[in-house]
Amino acid sequence: MSGVLVLAATPIGQVGDAPPRLAAELAGADVVAAEDTRRLKRLLTDLGVETTGRVTSYFEGNEAARTPVLLEELLGGARVLLVTDAGMPGVSDPGYRLVAAAVEAGIRVTAVPGPSAVLTALAVSGLPVDRFCFEGFLPRKAGERARRLEGLAAEERTMVFFEAPHRTAATLAAMADALGADRPGAVCRELTKTYEEIRRGGLAELAAWAEDGVRGEVTLVVAGATPPGPADIADDADALRAAVADQEAAGSSRKDAIKAVAAATGVGRRDLYDLVHRTDG
Structure with missing residues (x-):
């Protein structure tokens, strides 16, 4: 029977923010894969937890090579716990490769939710x-x-x-x-x-x-861009058409010209497309 991959969130600051399940998972995992084993050791000390499982490093530099090894352990029935330095594994941290490989192999993937920057x-x-x-x-x-x-x-x-x-x-x-x-x-x-x-x-x-x-x-x-309302587009119609025409005159295709003007003005591409082509018609 295949094992389970557990992605565990770790504190982004105060250790008191650690989710309650984290200690239990650290204590019970067959393998603990950590972005930094030294930080893992400090976390274990802070939580007052001892892990009996095998501890291995899993960081950007060895992620590609270590993923097949961990996958074999998962296929062999191991419960593998993945932790990174702070926050949720896989979110700008190591983890995606292993998750993708586990999903492809039909292995159960679950998570211990918790802190997220x-x-x-x-x-x-x-x-x-x-x-x-x-x-x-x-x-x-x-x-x-x-x-x-x-x-x-x-x-x-x-x-x-x-x-x-x-x-x-x-x-x-x-x-x-x-x-x-x-x-x-x-x-x-x-x-x-x-x-x-x-x-x-x-x-x-x-x-x-x-x-x-x-x-x-x-x-x-x-903050995101504020979408212009229909009245705004109508008020600026001539200027918007002229901006697209200038881009085309400089050598851009109609599609690229509309894309550039939309990005510069915040007008939706579809609205700008309709405006320009309604004029052409």
């Missing part, structure tokens, strides 16, 4: 939470980052990002350029920890604040 930051940001998307880490290179943000300019859902502290100022400045200086955002630093800090404001304001340096784990939350 994504949901915690979203909840305290003060921004809309009814619809949101998680974008993880943006590209490190400035050009790639700018292109990714350009593609998100018309995204109407609240967006959540992870970022390294030493890149936070540059990322916020790039966001201000691509999404608008006054677009509301929140910088959530050291969530649930002793020096937790949440800064809210326009993206340009936040970028200026971050220039003095940011420390600790950082999660960024950014």
Whole structure:
């Protein structure tokens, strides 16, 4: 009989936030796969738990090679517990490869729910939470980052990002350029920890604040684009048509021109398409 893969959330700050089932799963697992075995040891000490299972490392550098090994143990009936340094495995942390392999092999996958920097930051940001998307880490290179943000300019859902502290100022400045200086955002630093800090404001304001340096784990939350109403589109119809025509004159296809103008203005692509082609007709 096949075993079970258990994904267990670990505290993002205070150890008291550990879900009650975590201690039981750590004690009873046949194999504990940890992103950092040293942090696992500290967690076990803090929780007052001893694990009798085999402990192995499972991190970005060995994830591809270690996945088949763990899969064999699962196929042999083992209960494998996967933990990362903080939060839920697989969310910008190791785990996806093993989950995908286990699902493909017909192995049961379950989870111990618990702390999540994504949901915690979203909840305290003060921004809309009814619809949101998680974008993880943006590209490190400035050009790639700018292109990714350009593609998100018309995204109407609240967006959540992870970022390294030493890149936070540059990322916020790039966001201000691509999404608008006054677009509301929140910088959530050291969530649930002793020096937790949440800064809210326009993206340009936040970028200026971050220039003095940011420390600790950082999660960024950014408001989505405000969709223009029909009246707004009608009022700007001539300007929108002219912007598309300018893009085409510069060599863009009609499709790419509409895509570029939609991203720059926040007008929905379908609305812009209908506007341009209604004029052509």
